[in-house]
Amino acid sequence: MRSQSMRLTLQRRLVVEMTFATRDHFTAESLLAQCRRRNGKVSRATVYRTLAFLVKAGLLRQVGLGQQSPQYDPNFADAPRHGHFVCVDCQKVVEFHDPCLDVRESIVTKEHGFSPKRVSLQIEASCDAFREKGVCPRRAG
Ligand SMILES: [Zn+2]
Ligand SMILES: [Zn+2]
Known part of the structure; x- marks a missing residue:
């Protein structure tokens, strides 16, 4: 149990790190793909939950940029x-x-x-x- 929650913490930390590693706008799925390149075990649920948390905390903004799936914008904290x-x-x-x-x-x-x-x-x-x-x-x- 302990090591399971430890793994989850590491996954969340990776998702946060990848979210702000770029100034580009991205979709949840493209972020998931990027995280999995670093750690194949990152789950889709962790990515979606972490993104929702960051949006709620005001660090990340969901924007519609003409694409079908919503895009996330990591630049609102700075600008x-x-x-x-x-x-x-x-x-x-x-x-x-x-x-x-x-x-x-x-x-x-x-x-x-x-x-x-x-x-x-x-x-x-x-x-x-x-x-x-x-x-x-x-x-x-
Ligand atoms: Zn054009
Ligand atoms: Zn923007």
């Missing part, structure tokens, strides 16, 4: 106000932060009688390649 551009063709994601938008957001929010808790701005757009060539070289398939 709590960043937004995303998502290419409608290749799903390329670029992060941005504009302090002027922060100011406008808080004014508009207060005007409507709210106090801001969490902001996420996502702009779906065409990337340069899509605009110029009508197709994105990065597009999968």
Whole structure:
């Protein structure tokens, strides 16, 4: 029993480590694959539970970035106000932060009688390649 819970602790620690080893957005399944490359015994349940814990603790954010499965974003701890551009063709994601938008957001929010808790701005757009060539070289398939 003791060694079983020890193994679980090590697995959780690996999941947390891999979560913040990247600045890329990722899915639970891609994180699972990455963890298993380091430790083949990491269970899917541990990955999902640890991600849910990190989200609840406010260290990780779940975002919809044009993909079918939800993406996790490890960058909100460092940059709590960043937004995303998502290419409608290749799903390329670029992060941005504009302090002027922060100011406008808080004014508009207060005007409507709210106090801001969490902001996420996502702009779906065409990337340069899509605009110029009508197709994105990065597009999968
Ligand atoms: Zn992000
Ligand atoms: Zn594109």
